[in-house]
Amino acid sequence: MSKNLVIVESPAKAKTIEGYLGKDFIVKSSFGHIRDLPDKGMGIDIEKDFEPTYQISPDKVKVVNELKKEAKDKEVWLATDDDREGEAISWHLKEALGLKPDTKRIVFREITKNAINKAIETPRTIDLDLVNAQQARRILDRLVGFQLSPVLWRKIKAGERKNLSAGRVQSVTVRIVVEREREIEQFKSTSTYKIVADFHVSNGKVLSAELPKNLETREQAEQFLNDCVQAIFSISSLEVKPTTKSPAPPFTTSTLQQEASRKLSFSVQQTMTLAQRLYESGKITYMRTDSTNLSAEAVAAAKDQIAKAYGEEFSKSRVFKTKDKSAQEAHEAIRPTDFSVMSAGEDRNEKRLYDLIWKRAIASQMAEAKIERTIAKIGISTRPEELTASGEVIKFEGFLKVYMEGSDEEDEESKGMLPPLNVGQTLDMLQMKATERYSRPPARYTEASLVKKLEELGIGRPSTYAPTISTVIKREYVVKEDRPGQTRDITELVLKEGQIQSAVKQETFGSEKAKLFPTNLGMIVNDYLVENFENILDYKFTADMEADFDEIAEGKVSWQKMIKDFYKDFQVKVEQAAEGASASTQSHELGVDPDSGKKIFAKVGRFGPYLQIGEATDEEKPTFVSLKKGTLISSLTYEEALDILRGPKLPLELGLHEGHPIVVNEGRYGPYVLYNGKFYNLDKGEDPLTVTKERAIALIAAKQSGAEGSLPREMSEYDGQAVTIGKGRFGPYIKWGSKYFNIPKTEDPLTMDDAKVAELIQAGQKEAANKVIKEFPENDKVKVLNGRYGPYIQIGKRNVKIPKGVEPENLTLEECLKLGSA
CATH class of the missing domain: 3.40.50.140 (Rossmann fold)
Structure with a gap:
């Protein structure tokens, strides 16, 4: 034993x-x-x-x-x-x-x-000091959440939401997202003109150069091009600069989350889940760390692997010091446990994350890349300014042979090598362009850049980033989504063969991918908390509390004293807020409707933002107009509201096609076109109010000729309940009342008759009646069930997916609990 x-x-x-x-x-x-x-x-x-x-x-x-x-x-x-x-x-x-x-x-x-x-x-x-630091965090967060959340329930009636909550770190995180959105709202874009010229050099090669500074107006750009019509262009100077580039340190929790987002498109939570699996299987070191340090053993192992794989000249041992003073224990960075293992993981995403960790850690112990950078200045005989062309050539790859760190900059370009040039060399200009460029507002946060911001502010710790972001999204204070861009006209002036021509082109701007947007609810809650609990949402105050936890962990401060000092002022604020006014930002008065003389309000309801024309106390009942999903009522202007009220309303009839009306509308699953009793979904993000008749006809033709056909479609009733045949992320289905049944691959959802639909519903009912696959007498909280999308494990109120290849009938209780904790 x-x-x-x-x-x-x-x-x-x-x-x-x-x-x-x-x-x-x-x-x-x-x-x-x-x-x-x-x-x-x-x-x-x-x-x-x-x-x-x-x-x-x-x-x-x-x-x-x-x-x-x-x-x-x-x-x-x-x-x-x-x-x-x-x-x-x-x-x-x-x-x-x-x-x-x-x-x-x-x-x-x-x-x-x-x-x-x-x-x-x-x-x-x-170590009771470490326990007390964690205990202090838990107790403080419970005090804040338990006492603030009821205040929100009483003071904020945004669509009668009852699941409002506040938290010491989560509320500060929402504030960061809200403040960035307001920066973007207040940003005034200005246009300038970027000058780029192409020159013919020997052997048919082309040299591109640009004016280092943009010109402020079209008049200045036209004048510049006019001055260049008769100009002579020549190389005024050539500067060759040898330089080196050093590798980034190995991953901390934060930098792993950021890089996995940039390079692998993983969410913060996904990254941590995959890293946890790799750690527990013995493939990587612990994934929650502030440290960039590697042990002496790890440095030696990396050196040995680099020499074997790339040669001695690629190796250079380094010691990285953690810059953050608030970093916790002196732990190692995230690295492979065995550098000779170049691939690890149970599935594709685990392998991809391990590959990223391996490359970053190995690269940190490799030699600098040696680069030769050339800068050519081009003089203009008729102007005092000079054009600049630059390029670089890698003389020795060093760590670049393995890894290049990603960047949050959207337009970062690698510079190619310049063709052979000589000082005094005259250049033949092929063309010169002056292109209108608009300044861009601050970028909205991605999950990764939000983690970076939290880390910079000293808010939270490696273990808190992922759950904090998950919480604010779950609470619907913040949404993570893609949004389509808009188009605008830009002017382009081209000097070619002595002539200047002007053209108007279009560019798309403002498109967003996997960005974080505050919701109306998030803005309302944030504004109320900032007004009434400014210190709780103060960045420095929140960061200082993290420092207090560090002092408790070091045995310097009693956790009870730290809590008591905080609670004294906090309790007074809670009492004052309970007696104060309710939040006003959930109803935003915009002005008076010139047609009816009634007030226009922008409000938030259970089903999203809307306009209200008139007040509840008026003799005539108010009228309501729904606003597009994602519209922020705090930034909606009176003019925009009038445009919405006077513009086309949904449903909108576009005209007849082959004797049948075409109607565009928006439903709970997004915008669609209704034609001859059939539904045709518009593209995600497409504005139904901008759809033309031609666009609708093209959509109908494309869908009718393709495999999607015209789902969803309504069928006659079965047993007194409506039947819809649709197509979801898991394939075609039958919706009968509130129940769903999968349509087998052997059946065509477009041609099924009522008899076949009834047969499938009956079969689905029989399956649902026997959906329990396995129960465990020793633990009645755990069951193996067969659901709409296949077998799954139910543990209490949680549902856990069963991995492919695992037979649900053979699962033991221990295996179910293991899958539930993974």
């Missing part, structure tokens, strides 16, 4: 570690946190020095009982993650399992045989 019990958080981690320990050790999982503050009630006794009351989570009672049995007559080793949260989990396990105070605590930053054995050789006891 095993004499030692090792407890970790996850089954995957347990499985990996058990493979490294001998028969004297058994490794079990707690499946994450086992205790927390209660779901109902605050769970904090303010009068007793903020004493918390912890409860074992209902879904962990069985786990705790099993661990208690396993712990009897065994030496217990607590091996949770090596950070504050992991320390707190170990402490909760000690308390819940009734373990002795000197229970052994082991820590490691990578799951390898060497690291595990070293940890077993050097155990310690639980």
